[in-house]
Amino acid sequence: MGTVFSFDVPADLAATALPGVLRWLHWVDATFSTYREDSDVSRYGRGEVALADCAPELGEVLALCAGMRAVSGGYFTTRPGGAFDPSGLVKGWAIEHAAAMLRDAGSRNHSVNGGGDVQCVGEAASGRPWRIGIAHPLRPGTLATVVTGRDIAVATSGTGERGNHIINPHTGKPAIALAGITLVGEHLTTIDAWATAAFAMGDGAREWTESLLDCEAFAVTRGGDTWQTSGFQAFAA
Amino acid sequence: MRRIFLAIGGTVAGLVVLLGFKSHGGPALAGVAAGTANSKPYGQASAAASGAAGGSSGAGSSSGVISTAGGGRLITGDVANTAYGPVQIQVLLKQNKITKVTVLEQPQSTENDIRIGDFAFPKLIQETLTAQSDRIDSVSGATYTSGGYIKSLQSVLDNGA
Numbered sequence: 001m002g003t004v005f006s007f008d009v010p011a012d013l014a015a016t017a018l019p020g021v022l023r024w025l026h027w028v029d030a031t032f033s034t035y036r037e038d039s040d041v042s043r044y045g046r047g048e049v050a051l052a053d054c055a056p057e058l059g060e061v062l063a064l065c066a067g068m069r070a071v072s073g074g075y076f077t078t079r080p081g082g083a084f085d086p087s088g089l090v091k092g093w094a095i096e097h098a099a100a101m102l103r104d105a106g107s108r109n110h111s112v113n114g115g116g117d118v119q120c121v122g123e124a125a126s127g128r129p130w131r132i133g134i135a136h137p138l139r140p141g142t143l144a145t146v147v148t149g150r151d152i153a154v155a156t157s158g159t160g161e162r163g164n165h166i167i168n169p170h171t172g173k174p175a176i177a178l179a180g181i182t183l184v185g186e187h188l189t190t191i192d193a194w195a196t197a198a199f200a201m202g203d204g205a206r207e208w209t210e211s212l213l214d215c216e217a218f219a220v221t222r223g224g225d226t227w228q229t230s231g232f233q234a235f236a237a
Numbered sequence: 238m239r240r241i242f243l244a245i246g247g248t249v250a251g252l253v254v255l256l257g258f259k260s261h262g263g264p265a266l267a268g269v270a271a272g273t274a275n276s277k278p279y280g281q282a283s284a285a286a287s288g289a290a291g292g293s294s295g296a297g298s299s300s301g302v303i304s305t306a307g308g309g310r311l312i313t314g315d316v317a318n319t320a321y322g323p324v325q326i327q328v329l330l331k332q333n334k335i336t337k338v339t340v341l342e343q344p345q346s347t348e349n350d351i352r353i354g355d356f357a358f359p360k361l362i363q364e365t366l367t368a369q370s371d372r373i374d375s376v377s378g379a380t381y382t383s384g385g386y387i388k389s390l391q392s393v394l395d396n397g398a
Binding site for chain 1: 238372373374375376377378379
């Protein structure tokens, strides 16, 4: 299934700044999608091409993935089901880059939401920080909490709409302790990858996210309880 | 601000549906542009903003704004010809808040479209209405695929923001 992107951009920049951003997002899909047989990622994953023959951005993504893997003790992985799949990092990375493109185009305040992961720049309106609702993973149609801030990145990881499971790479089994976990920080590339890793950790995510600098977390457990890192209150609305 | 959303990727390669909404200064359902990655849809962005959809199927209601007896406004968007088929949405506003979202026309021609129609609308429209009451700018969740999200009209949250 495709990803839906939502943009809040200054009205005067919408027509001029967005076309380039949309071209970028299409290019990312064409290059990195594991659903496209002919994408660089698919061909590289099948061993048909060497890294040197792929877009240079693939090398950049692989380097970032290696860093995420190290920080997460291997819970972030580019082989979530065995096959090569860097999607856990690509989405946040693509969105953060899209937000940077809008900034380069002259916008100081905007937000880009891709499939539920959000990069906000500046503020929502003069004097008002962005307010991001977190969809409750167990009670569709309601919000679990609201976070607020300027220049914030918000990523939520959990079971998808069709019940797609995130696998714990150390056990090979679906991660089931949490219904959903949301990480909040400044840069979506990192926050998105860490959210995926955190969900795969299950109960271990609490200690891990508490240890991370520049990141706070809010989680809903499978039983419906919630927990948050000690600094999360700074983002609470 | 202007809120715009689109879908990229999916089973129909390169589907792009671009919907534009004014975030402040009064709600308006701009027109809808559609295209594929191989065409040049982004040049239609300004056409979308002015409400010129690329040809109507003829089966939808007329777009426009009417006042209702209860003091609300019923806003009907243009029919959008997407790669999946025509899409038309209608929004009922009371005191500038969305109270009801109706899909007047949705694609029915493929198995994928039927899944969009049956599965995604009720849940995510309710989520939109709930989020709107809290004056939310955007929603983060692990549940949004293109079919559900685009029909959930999350982009109309701005009316309550």
